[in-house]
Structure formats: C-alpha cells, structure tokens
Amino acid sequence: MAKVASLIRKSHFLGTKIRNLRKRNHLTLEDLSARCVKQDPASAPSVSYLSMIERGQRTPSEAMLENFSSVFQKPIDWFLDSQPEAPELAPDKGNSGGIMGMALEPNFLFAKEILQIAIPEMLSQAGISGRQFAHLLIRAHQEHHQNHFPDLERAADEVGGKNLYLSVDELKSILQQKGRTLVWFKQDSHPDQGLITSYFKEPNQVYLNEQLKQHPARLKYDLAVHIGHAVLHTTEGLECTLTTGESRQDAHTFDHDTPNAQDILRAWQDFESSFFAGALLCPRTPFRQLLESRGYDIRVHQQLGISASVVMRRMTSVSPYPHWHYFDAYQAGKLKAVYRGNGIPLPWGNMRSVADPCQHWAVFRKFHDDSQQSSAQLSILNVDGKPRLYCCESVKIIDVADRPRVLCAGLDLTPAIAAQGIDADALVGELQQACIQHGGASVVPYHMKTQLLRVAKILNIQWVERGLDGVVRVICTRGKSCPRQPSCYVERHS
Structure with a gap:
C-alpha cells in the first residue's frame, strides 16, 4: 500500500x-x-x-x-x-499554430472547480477584462484549428450561393429576407470614441451609420455580419455592435470585468458571425481560384468591392498552405485583430504595452511609410531557439473613422523550404548570420535566392517573390532578445 x-x-x-x-x-x-x-x-x-x-x-x-x-x-x-x-x-499540437501550450498537470490542481475559482482571480490581478479573456480563448481555438470552420462555411454558401460578387443591394435583400429591418442613423467619428458603424436592436432592427454610404466595402462587411447573426443565432438577448477606430475596440463592453458564461458565449457569437461574413463575401472555392490566378495579390479586394482586411483574413483560411499569420494594427502597438496559425510570437502585447518592441517588424515600419502601396518584407525571427524565415505583405489604410491602420498578412516559409528537401535550419541560419554581419539586414545571397525563388513559385504567392528582391531583416519580439550585434535597442537607449 x-x-x-x-x-x-x-x-x-x-x-x-x-x-x-x-x-x-x-x-x-x-x-x-x-x-x-x-x-x-x-x-x-x-x-x-x-x-x-x-x-x-x-x-x-x-x-x-x-x-x-x-x-x-x-x-x-x-x-x-x-x-x-x-x-x-508540452501538449502535442501537431501542425497546428499558436503559442506553445502547457500541460494541465498536476491534474488535481487543474480540476474544473479549482479553475473556475482561480481564473477570475488571476484575470483580476493581471488587469485582463472578461472580454479580453474571451477573445484570447477564441483566438487560441481559431489558431488550433488553423482557421478552418467548415460548418460556418457551409452556412454562408447556402445563403450566398457561393456568389463572389454579391452587391450591397443583394446583401440588403438577404438581410431583409432574414426578417431584419434596416434603419439609417447619423453619428460622426469622435477622436476619443471612434465610430459605431452599425448595431442590432431587438426585435429585428439593424441600424446602419450613414457614413457607410460613402464606404461600400465596409457596408458590405457590416451587412454580412448581421446576416450571420440572423442565420446563426436567435434574436433574444442578441447584442451586436460593430465599431471602428482604435479607442472604440471595447465599445461593445460586457457587463462584468471578470468573465462569465454569457460573456464567453457573446464573444463566440460575434466571432462566428464575423467568420461567416468573410465566408459569405469570399466563398472558399471561387475565392481560392481567384487568388491562385492572381498570385495572392491583395489588390483583388478592389475587384471584389470589399475591404482589404476581409481579403487578407480570408487568405489565411482558404490557402492550401497552413502556416499563416495576420495582424490588424493601430499605431502605438494596438492590435485590433490577430491570427497566428504559424505560431509566430507577437511583436508587442495587445493586453499590455511593452517598453522595447522591435521596430524592424514590417507592421511597425509601414506606419512610417506614406505610400498607399503594399510592401513585402522577408524577416528572420528566433522561435524556440531556432531562426525561422517569414515573409509578409503589409498595407496602410485609412478606416471609416479616418484612422490609419496597418494590415499585415504573412507566412512562415521554413516548412515550405523543408518540403523541397532543403535543410531549412541551415539555410535560414546562414541567412541570419549574413544579416547580422551587415548590421541586421542583408540582400539575399544569390545561391539562396535561387532556392527561395523556387519555393515562392511553388507557393504561387507573388509577394514572396517581391520580398526576395528586397533585404531580409532580423527582427525580435523584445529589445532584450535582440540578436543584432550590437543590439539596436541598446544603441537607442544608451
């Protein structure tokens, strides 16, 4: 015994x-x-x-x-x-993305009853709201499944008939067929409050901001989200308020600072409807065919009459290559949306500010670029002690609230390199050393460029090829982990 x-x-x-x-x-x-x-x-x-x-x-x-x-x-x-x-x-994630998990051991300390007591206390001490925690759960779920939600895709296909070119009038008609009445209201953007673009009011009214008449791409998205709520959820107790502008990202506040079951459910319903909206406006099969024909050029959003953010988020879901990330950011490091199906670390915290974020990330550099053109960047970042090679496409936009935002879609090239029988660790490590020897950035040496160009052509993503024509930059998640020699963070603060 x-x-x-x-x-x-x-x-x-x-x-x-x-x-x-x-x-x-x-x-x-x-x-x-x-x-x-x-x-x-x-x-x-x-x-x-x-x-x-x-x-x-x-x-x-x-x-x-x-x-x-x-x-x-x-x-x-x-x-x-x-x-x-x-x-x-560490939990085995297989090919799934997201940050590394932790085992819920010892098991008796992670019993359901203990967690239900400990989580609200932990969040209260960490200063994380119930809404933020709900979104963190959803993001982890989304990244674990690498943005694949076939039931929501099927629901959107049934409603939209896989029509890649739905017009504003067609979306209005669908929403009205689902029992919703459309009402226009007027509200201007406020410097400290951003802009409410639309909201639902029981029992069946959808209020649309008149400013959307000047922004049909955003109007399409709002209509599609409300269609999603009408199709997926009952109206009783339904709350749906869509906003834009950095300071309003928590406008749809929950009733409690600490999470409860209703908070989590409400956040999940918002996510479902947002994903549904993307699938309705960009149905998988025709949208993927369009992207393949255009080399994943983000400018297809102009052809479709939808926003660049919808196109870039949807890319991460329909592409046969699974290792994507996506950032939607306001200046000063405020993240509106994040997806990390390739497990890339965050360049800054979206629930807390950091004193030394690396300024070499493409999303940071784009804020200081006045060009309205998209730009590609190759980056090397140490993850779990090994250098990984990323490529991203970034574009600076002005939203409906007249606020600048940077959208960034990118992918981890390391698995694609390894799939071609190339020693990815050795190639990326050699490229990293070349960058460090040249102050943190370097052109791609010819013998590597030919190999990477072959990878880019197999992926059929034209902005990866454009990135190869520029310089590769060494980036880090925090100044204290800067691999450059000497550290750019130390130089800046010495």
Missing part, C-alpha cells in the same frame, strides 16, 4: 508524458494497448483504462508502468515527476 501511495505522489506528469509519447510515435490508444498486451498481457491496460491514465484519472500499477517502460524503451524514472522534461510536458 505504501508503494502505491509513493507512486501516486511521483506520477503527476505521467499521463501527459504517456499521451505525448504515444502521439509522437503515431500510436492510437488501441495500438498502445495492443503493444502492452504483447509485452505482458497480465499488466496491460484496456483502452478505456489507458485513456483514464492519460487524463490523470488513474495511476498505473508498478507492473503496468514496467510494461510502458518496455514498450517505449524508457527507464521507469523517466515517467515520474523527477524528470519533467519540457518537451514531454
């Missing part, structure tokens, strides 16, 4: 280690159970018992642990708390 109790006290990470080890070896629960039967039928766990072990609900016997040890060729001590190796405890 004492031996069992001792094993329990040493096995808090055991379930996570076994699950990640099993997945890394491409084994199902059935496969692992069968392997254990082959080693020793008497101590082998059933599939259901093995599932409970992985979830931290059961502790294996010493004999069963020896069985696991034989199957995976690991010493018994490896499975116990004395060796909580970081790679073994």
